[in-house]
Amino acid sequence: MENPIIELNGLSKSYGSLKAVDNLNLSVRKGEIFGLLGPNGAGKSTTILMMLGLTEPDSGKAVIAGHQADKNPIAVKKIVGYMPDSVGFYDNLTALENLIYIGKLNGIPESEIKQRAEEMLEDVGLGNDKHKKASAYSRGMKQRLGLADVLIKQPEIIILDEPTLGLDPSGVKDFLSLIRQMSRQQGLTVLLSSHHLHQVQQVCDRVGIFVGGKLLAQGDIDSLSGNLFTGEPYAINISLKKGSVLSGETKNVLLQLPSVKKIMPDEADSYNFYCEEDVTPDLVRACVQQGLDITGVQKKVYGLDEIYQKYFENNLKENVQNEKSGGFFQKSFIKRNKKQ
Amino acid sequence: MKNQAVSFKSLLSSGTRSNNPTAASPFSVMFRKEVAGIVHSWRFIVLIILIGLTFFGSMYVSLSNISKAMGNRQDPDHLFMYLKLLTTTDNTLPAFHVFISFLGPLLGISLGFDAINSEQNSGTLIRLMAQPIYRDNVLLAKFSASLFVIFSLLLSLSLLMIGGGLIITGVRMEPSEFLRIIGFVIVSTIYVGFWISLSILFSIKFKQAAASALTAIGIWMFFTIFYQLIINLVVKAFLPDPALLSQDEILSYNHLILTFLRFSPSQIYSDAVITLLMPSVRSLGPLTMEQMSGAIPAPLSLRDSLMVVWPQVTGLIAATLLCFALSYYLFMRKEIRT
Numbered sequence: 001m002e003n004p005i006i007e008l009n010g011l012s013k014s015y016g017s018l019k020a021v022d023n024l025n026l027s028v029r030k031g032e033i034f035g036l037l038g039p040n041g042a043g044k045s046t047t048i049l050m051m052l053g054l055t056e057p058d059s060g061k062a063v064i065a066g067h068q069a070d071k072n073p074i075a076v077k078k079i080v081g082y083m084p085d086s087v088g089f090y091d092n093l094t095a096l097e098n099l100i101y102i103g104k105l106n107g108i109p110e111s112e113i114k115q116r117a118e119e120m121l122e123d124v125g126l127g128n129d130k131h132k133k134a135s136a137y138s139r140g141m142k143q144r145l146g147l148a149d150v151l152i153k154q155p156e157i158i159i160l161d162e163p164t165l166g167l168d169p170s171g172v173k174d175f176l177s178l179i180r181q182m183s184r185q186q187g188l189t190v191l192l193s194s195h196h197l198h199q200v201q202q203v204c205d206r207v208g209i210f211v212g213g214k215l216l217a218q219g220d221i222d223s224l225s226g227n228l229f230t231g232e233p234y235a236i237n238i239s240l241k242k243g244s245v246l247s248g249e250t251k252n253v254l255l256q257l258p259s260v261k262k263i264m265p266d267e268a269d270s271y272n273f274y275c276e277e278d279v280t281p282d283l284v285r286a287c288v289q290q291g292l293d294i295t296g297v298q299k300k301v302y303g304l305d306e307i308y309q310k311y312f313e314n315n316l317k318e319n320v321q322n323e324k325s326g327g328f329f330q331k332s333f334i335k336r337n338k339k340q
Numbered sequence: 341m342k343n344q345a346v347s348f349k350s351l352l353s354s355g356t357r358s359n360n361p362t363a364a365s366p367f368s369v370m371f372r373k374e375v376a377g378i379v380h381s382w383r384f385i386v387l388i389i390l391i392g393l394t395f396f397g398s399m400y401v402s403l404s405n406i407s408k409a410m411g412n413r414q415d416p417d418h419l420f421m422y423l424k425l426l427t428t429t430d431n432t433l434p435a436f437h438v439f440i441s442f443l444g445p446l447l448g449i450s451l452g453f454d455a456i457n458s459e460q461n462s463g464t465l466i467r468l469m470a471q472p473i474y475r476d477n478v479l480l481a482k483f484s485a486s487l488f489v490i491f492s493l494l495l496s497l498s499l500l501m502i503g504g505g506l507i508i509t510g511v512r513m514e515p516s517e518f519l520r521i522i523g524f525v526i527v528s529t530i531y532v533g534f535w536i537s538l539s540i541l542f543s544i545k546f547k548q549a550a551a552s553a554l555t556a557i558g559i560w561m562f563f564t565i566f567y568q569l570i571i572n573l574v575v576k577a578f579l580p581d582p583a584l585l586s587q588d589e590i591l592s593y594n595h596l597i598l599t600f601l602r603f604s605p606s607q608i609y610s611d612a613v614i615t616l617l618m619p620s621v622r623s624l625g626p627l628t629m630e631q632m633s634g635a636i637p638a639p640l641s642l643r644d645s646l647m648v649v650w651p652q653v654t655g656l657i658a659a660t661l662l663c664f665a666l667s668y669y670l671f672m673r674k675e676i677r678t
Binding site: 049054078080090104149153 | 364373462466469473675676
């Protein structure tokens with residue numbers, strides 16, 4: 001990949017016996033919005049802290065815009081704006097004062113700082129509440145103030161840890177479009193972590209799926225689903241009239257169609273057809289010729305939900321297998337006891 | 341080669357930043373914010389009322405007894421009016437420095453006990469850490485801001501006393517007297533500083549502010565109430581009956597007991613302050629008759645008094661620095677996520 005601005009090489013970190021991040025390799029291009037997706041406790045926050053040099057990695061390195069994060073954190077923090085998942089402000093100061101304080105810490109000259117902070121608050125839509133105490137802010141307002149707080153230092157990269165946590169749906173939408181708009185206007189690189197798939201899907205150029213400290217897959221959403229559902233990336237769900245059954249004979253005929261790979265019963269009277277290509281018209285025609293009464297046809301598009309589910313299924317399968325083998329041993333043990 | 345160019349660029353930009361005269365350094369920004377935070381906080385207002393009340397109470401007592409103390413020709417210090425103001429008492433209220441040796445720890449603990457953990461719990465610490473500042477600056481700013489506030493408070497109270505005394509009595513002030521009072525303020529600040537750094541240490545160690553406050557108060561209680569009791573118990577249990585000992589042995593035992601008593605910060609503090617405020621005090625331990633022979637009961641010069649208290653002052657500074665270094669060590673390796 002040409003000119004990555006964030007580059008993680010073999011990053012690992014464990015807390016005691018728990019491997020929080022396990023040999024992580026990741027690179028993010030300049031100007032891209034990258035979504036780090038994973039369930040709670042997958043090691044997303046730990047990864048982010050290591051990128052900022054706030055936590056030392058056990059091995060590997062994080063290079064941000066040419067600076068190694070654990071060796072030269074100050075240089076990294078100068079160009080990276082970070083919003084933690086539970087963003088907190090000094091309750092006894094107003095929003096404006098909070099922002100000015102952070103601006104001063106970033107070396108913005110006294111003469112410009114007030115004006116810049118006020119502009120920033122206007123940009124994130126808090127212009128009317130700038131003299132309110134931060135303690136009086138709602139969750140959504142705090143999140144916006146957090147974004148202003150990140151942007152006031154004019155960063156090249158912004159890292160947002162669970163930015164949509166605790167926001168209502170309209171708040172999430174506003175907030176994400178705000179992020180996208182800011183990123184596109186100023187050419188910012190954005191890395192955001194989340195466990196909400198739909199939200200990430202809305203704004204991210206690329207996503208990485210992160211489970212158990214490992215990056216399972218990365219890429220844009222199309223190529224991700226392509227990778228995952230190799231062989232049958234398209235699924236067509238056909239519902240039949242109540243009471244009608246797909247006989248084995250008809251099934252065989254339908255399987256003769258080019259690119260139809262698998263037929264699986266879904267819910268009552270409906271079937272999923274897994275295909276290599278989008279052959280919906282041919283399939284429907286064939287069904288009609290076979291005398292099936294079709295009541296509905298739906299083409300499935302794989303979203304992050306399905307991608308996510310698939311990964312979890314894989315993980316679950318492994319676990320279940322382990323449990324099964326445990327069960328087997330137990331059973332044989334019991335049998336042996338009975339025999340005796 | 342590319343890396344070099346990048347680092348060169350950052351070097352240049354940081355150079356222009358520091359050359360900019362209007363941009364304050366992160367340390368001074370944090371320092372000012374911390375001072376403002378302390379001064380505006382309720383607990384500080386409560387403490388200032390407490391300290392103010394004790395100050396005016398003890399001043400009232402000493403002012404009403406000052407003429408008696410000045411007239412007492414047996415006392416070699418009777419001419420130091422302003423020092424007398426700080427130390428005279430008719431036993432209805434303790435003198436001001438005794439109050440400070442008791443209240444100083446409370447002052448220090450209340451300023452430091454939630455320095456780090458409250459920021460960590462409210463999520464501001466991690467946001468602060470994500471700014472381009474050095475970690476130790478946070479600790480240093482908090483410590484020095486508290487120290488600065490305490491120093492200003494004690495200095496203004498002392499100046500208030502000097503000014504008041506000047507108006508009421510009209511007595512001229514000796515330069516050495518003034519320097520002794522300033523010395524008293526500095527030693528008191530260091531004493532409170534020890535408790536500040538101890539409570540900052542606990543605020544790093546414990547996640548709950550209540551736990552760190554309780555631990556610090558526990559240590560304070562131990563040293564003010566139980567420590568002397570324990571020393572007395574141990575002395576009674578282990579040392580032989582003084583009636584059976586020679587004078588030299590008694591003297592060496594006394595020295596030993598004093599040494600142990602001086603592990604308590606409040607003991608060190610009162611030793612140092614008494615020597616500073618009472619110029620005739622020339623030794624803090626027992627003196628033999630040989631040492632006393634030929635000595636005229638006269639006040640010591642400021643330099644000699646300083647020589648006497650120097651070990652105490654060094655001890656206080658060392659204890660403060662030790663706590664601070666320990667908190668520094670803990671803080672640099674601390675996981676700051678909430």
